[in-house]
Amino acid sequence: MTRAELVATVAEKSGLDRKKADRAVVATFEAIKRALVEGDKVQIIGFGTFENRARSARKGRNPRTGEEINIPASKLPSFKAGKAFKELVNP
DSSP states (O other): OOHHHHHHHHHHHHOOOHHHHHHHHHHHHHHHHHHHHTTOOEEETTTEEEEEEEEOOEEEEOTTTOOEEEEOOEEEEEEEEOHHHHHHHOO
């Protein structure tokens, strides 16, 4: 599903016009992104949890040269599906 398809579905299900539905979808994504940037997690009961996961620093190899490189520690956003959502996908 693309963003345009998501907006169309939200518009249809909510009775909003597409412009308002698009603003609602964008606002939702922005709120989730802002919370993750600030270090918070977003928990939507029945759907899932968005949170940052820490990756520790590690050594890696440049595949082209085989040279060992240091990969710095980082955070990456992750999503963990909630129980009800998992059960919908895997009946």
